[in-house]
Amino acid sequence: MTTRIPNVLSIAGTDPSGGAGIMADLKTFGALGAYGCGVVTAVVAQNTQGVEAVGLLTPDQVRTQIENLLADVRIDAIKIGMLGSAAVIETVADALEAHPEVPWRVLDPVMVASSGDRLLDEDAVDALRSRLVPTADVITPNLAEAAVLLDLPEPPPEPTEDLAARLAQLGAGVMLKGGHGTGDSSEDILLVGGDVTHLSAPRIATRNTHGTGCTLSAAMAALRPQRDGWAEATRDAKDYLTQALAASERLDVGAGTGHGPVHHFHAWW
Ligand SMILES: Nc1ncnc2c1ncn2[C@@H]1O[C@H](COP(=O)(O)OP(=O)(O)O)[C@@H](O)[C@H]1O
Numbered sequence: 674m675t676t677r678i679p680n681v682l683s684i685a686g687t688d689p690s691g692g693a694g695i696m697a698d699l700k701t702f703g704a705l706g707a708y709g710c711g712v713v714t715a716v717v718a719q720n721t722q723g724v725e726a727v728g729l730l731t732p733d734q735v736r737t738q739i740e741n742l743l744a745d746v747r748i749d750a751i752k753i754g755m756l757g758s759a760a761v762i763e764t765v766a767d768a769l770e771a772h773p774e775v776p777w778r779v780l781d782p783v784m785v786a787s788s789g790d791r792l793l794d795e796d797a798v799d800a801l802r803s804r805l806v807p808t809a810d811v812i813t814p815n816l817a818e819a820a821v822l823l824d825l826p827e828p829p830p831e832p833t834e835d836l837a838a839r840l841a842q843l844g845a846g847v848m849l850k851g852g853h854g855t856g857d858s859s860e861d862i863l864l865v866g867g868d869v870t871h872l873s874a875p876r877i878a879t880r881n882t883h884g885t886g887c888t889l890s891a892a893m894a895a896l897r898p899q900r901d902g903w904a905e906a907t908r909d910a911k912d913y914l915t916q917a918l919a920a921s922e923r924l925d926v927g928a929g930t931g932h933g934p935v936h937h938f939h940a941w942w
C-alpha cells in the first residue's frame with residue numbers, strides 16, 4: 674500500500690458520450706484519489722444508444738504512446754480495456770513484459786459493448802487469452818466474455834466458483850462479474866491467489882449501465898495501490914460502482930432511450 678498519490682494508467686478506447694472507455698476510466702481514477710493517465714487504442718463513435726464506428730489505432734501509435742509515457746511518468750497501476758485487434762494486443766503485451774516495474778495490472782477483456790456492438794476482432798481472442806491474460810494480476814470478464822474465453826457454447830446464467838477457477842487456469846486472478854444475471858442482487862466472484870471472495874450488491878433498477886464494467890475495472894486499478902490486497906480494493910471498487918449506479922438518475926445524458934452513464938462523481942455533486 675502506498676501513501677503517495679498513485680499514478681494510474683488506462684489503455685483503452687474512447688467514448689465521446691463520456692460513460693465508458695477511457696473517459697469513464699479517467700473520471701473513476703479522479704473520483705478515487707488517483708492521478709489518471711491515458712493511452713488511446715481506438716477512436717469509437719458511440720453514444721448512449723450504441724456504437725456507430727470504430728477506428729483502430731496502429732500498433733506503432735499505441736506502442737509510442739506507452740513508451741513515451743513510461744519514459745517519464747511513474748505508473749503505479751494499469752487498467753487495460755478495449756484493444757480492438759490482435760496486433761494491438763501483442764503490442765500491449767510486449768510493452769507490459771518490457772516494464773515489469775508497473776506493479777498492479779487489471780485487464781477488462783472488452784469484447785462487446787452493452788449495446789451489443791463488437792469492440793474486438795473475432796480473430797483476436799486467441800491473442801488475448803494466450804498473450805495478455807498471463808501478464809495481468811486480475812481479469813474482469815462478464816458472463817459473456819467468460820464464455821468466449823472458455824469456449825463455452827453460451828454464457829452461463831450466474832457466476833460460479835467453478836467457472837472462476839477455470840478462468841484462473843488461463844494465468845491470472847479473476848473477478849467474474851454477474852451484472853447480466855437476473856436475481857435481486859448483483860453477484861460477482863473474485864478469485865485471486867487461491868482465495869475466493871463473494872461480492873454482492875443490491876441490483877439497481879436502472880437502464881444506466883453504460884460503462885459499468887469499465888468503471889469497475891478502473892476503480893480496482895485506482896484503489897489497489899491504496900489498499901492492502903485485491904479483496905479489499907475490489908470490495909471498495911464495487912461499493913463505489915453500486916453508489917454510482919444508484920446516483921445515475923441524477924444525471925441527464927442522452928435521449929433517454931439508450932443506456933446512460935453512471936454518476937462517477939456522486940460523492941461530490
Ligand atoms: N443493475 C445493477 N445493479 C447493481 N450492480 C450492477 C448492475 N449491473 C451491473 N452491476 C455490477 O457492475 C459490474 C459490471 O458488471 P457487468 O455489467 O456484468 O459487466 P460489463 O459492463 O462488462 O458487461 C459488476 O460488479 C456487476 O455486479
Ligand SMILES: Cc1ncc(COP(=O)(O)O)c(N)n1
Binds near residue numbers: 693717
Ligand atoms: C471504448 C469502450 N470500451 C469499453 C466499452 C464497454 O463498456 P461497458 O463497461 O458498458 O461494458 C465501451 N462501450 N466502449
